[in-house]
Amino acid sequence: MGQINLTRVVAGNMLPEPYTVERSTGAFVAGGWQTTSINVAGYGVVSVADKQDLQMVPEGDRVTGAMVFHSQQRIYETQQDGGYGQPEYGAGGFGVATQFVSDKIAWRGQLYRVLAVSPYPNRGYWRAVGVRMSGQ
Amino acid sequence: MATITYPDGTSLTSTAIDERQAQSMMQLVTGRMLGVLMTPYSAAALATLPPALSAVEAATLAAPWQTTLTLTAGQSSAPAASTALLYPNQTAVGTGLQAGTRVTAVGPGNLVWLSLPATVSGPQTATFADPDCFSAVRVGWQQEGQPAWNIAADICVVRCEPIDTDYGRMRDSVQSLQGITAVFTDTYTRAWRVYWAFYGPNSTDRARAVRSALVTIQQFADLLATAGWYVNPSISMPQRVPELFQGQWWPRTDLYADFNEQVTETYATGTVEQVQVIVNRATGVYETLTIQGD
Numbered sequence: 001m002g003q004i005n006l007t008r009v010v011a012g013n014m015l016p017e018p019y020t021v022e023r024s025t026g027a028f029v030a031g032g033w034q035t036t037s038i039n040v041a042g043y044g045v046v047s048v049a050d051k052q053d054l055q056m057v058p059e060g061d062r063v064t065g066a067m068v069f070h071s072q073q074r075i076y077e078t079q080q081d082g083g084y085g086q087p088e089y090g091a092g093g094f095g096v097a098t099q100f101v102s103d104k105i106a107w108r109g110q111l112y113r114v115l116a117v118s119p120y121p122n123r124g125y126w127r128a129v130g131v132r133m134s135g136q
Numbered sequence: 137m138a139t140i141t142y143p144d145g146t147s148l149t150s151t152a153i154d155e156r157q158a159q160s161m162m163q164l165v166t167g168r169m170l171g172v173l174m175t176p177y178s179a180a181a182l183a184t185l186p187p188a189l190s191a192v193e194a195a196t197l198a199a200p201w202q203t204t205l206t207l208t209a210g211q212s213s214a215p216a217a218s219t220a221l222l223y224p225n226q227t228a229v230g231t232g233l234q235a236g237t238r239v240t241a242v243g244p245g246n247l248v249w250l251s252l253p254a255t256v257s258g259p260q261t262a263t264f265a266d267p268d269c270f271s272a273v274r275v276g277w278q279q280e281g282q283p284a285w286n287i288a289a290d291i292c293v294v295r296c297e298p299i300d301t302d303y304g305r306m307r308d309s310v311q312s313l314q315g316i317t318a319v320f321t322d323t324y325t326r327a328w329r330v331y332w333a334f335y336g337p338n339s340t341d342r343a344r345a346v347r348s349a350l351v352t353i354q355q356f357a358d359l360l361a362t363a364g365w366y367v368n369p370s371i372s373m374p375q376r377v378p379e380l381f382q383g384q385w386w387p388r389t390d391l392y393a394d395f396n397e398q399v400t401e402t403y404a405t406g407t408v409e410q411v412q413v414i415v416n417r418a419t420g421v422y423e424t425l426t427i428q429g430d
Contacts, residue, residue, distance in 0.1 A: 027270075028268075028270035028271040028274060028282070029180070029181060029270050030160055030163065030164070030177060030178075030180075030181035030182075030184045030185070030270060031156060031159065031160040031163070031181075031184035031275060032159075032274070032275040032278045032282065033274075033275075033278045033281075033282035033283070035280065078281055078282075078283055078284065079283060100282075100283045101280055101281055101282065101283060102280075102281070113280065
């Protein structure tokens with residue numbers, strides 16, 4: 001039985017739009033984890049995972065929200081560090097990765113941190129949910 | 137040490153360290169208590185420590201760890217002058233060692249096994265470092281998280297938080313005069329609780345080791361004392377709390393200990409140096425006096 005490849009839906013010319021993925025690398029250093037990142041161009045369908053709610057608390061207003069990003073390229077969550085004597089950085093079942101903490105996706109002036117990934121490389125795409133980081 | 141200056145020019149200076157410095161210090165001390173090679177420290181790494189500790193330990197922390205290896209060209213094992221603090225996966229750099237050489241095993245008879253064969257024969261100074269030392273002992277509450285760990289890896293995560301104690305509310309206040317500046321010196325004890333989460337197959341034993349080292353080994357007490365920290369020797373036994381995560385039980389043991397930090401705060405304010413008093417009568421100035429401060 002053949003498999004359905006959804007690449008044309010995810011990155012065709014109807015709904016998709018560009019975004020930027022901030023992909024991290026980093027190291028454990030004195031005092032904690034230090035992240036550095038590079039920007040990677042992303043392209044795919046973007047839709048709403050969770051509406052933008054205004055939280056009114058005594059300290060001020062905060063805006064929540066989450067978006068869904070589709071991509072032909074892999075989107076990463078925090079990868080397991082092989083760590084102390086363990087060489088298998090981020091193997092995770094999809095080949096060795098080079099990044100370490102979750103991707104951040106810049107879309108329309110906001111940064112979204114990836115908190116969930118649905119891996120469908122067998123159908124030609126990745127689906128990630130990112131939460132709005134700024135709170136405003 | 138933080139100093140706050142107020143609009144009237146007075147200032148409050150404190151020796152209190154912040155939570156980042158506290159956690160960095162406990163990362164270093166914990167690593168040493170566990171026998172992890174925590175050197176060399178870069179300038180940036182030194183700057184994360186409490187200033188007093190950084191100053192006292194700078195030379196030691198910046199020094200590379202070295203020993204002499206008696207190499208034989210083409211062989212991957214070499215006797216070492218000392219195998220203290222040597223363990224697998226450390227990097228080894230020196231004449232006769234190929235780039236990327238790591239320690240693979242430390243055997244009996246001070247024999248060190250290397251991942252790549254030596255290229256020269258004879259005694260050579262080798263420099264060792266553990267690139268994973270800050271991974272072996274990590275700091276919790278990182279802003280955007282941090283990578284996880286392998287179920288087979290022995291890692292430790294430290295966290296520090298100030299806690300309230302009755303003793304911490306008492307203050308010893310002394311006033312003194314430095315020139316025309318009045319200095320109010322307040323000394324008090326701030327208590328901290330340090331949490332260790334040990335993961336890995338040896339988590340329980342490593343928690344025991346840290347608990348023992350805190351109260352029995354003077355060098356760690358001395359290290360902490362440079363930052364004004366003193367351990368409360370009444371430490372609960374480590375608690376074994378394996379975690380059920382994704383279908384597996386992950387070994388975990390928790391430990392916490394309380395520390396007292398001696399905090400000295402000085403508030404400096406100006407005093408009146410002299411006052412001129414002019415007494416007037418209807419006929420004019422009667423007398424002019426100057427009152428001089430001490």
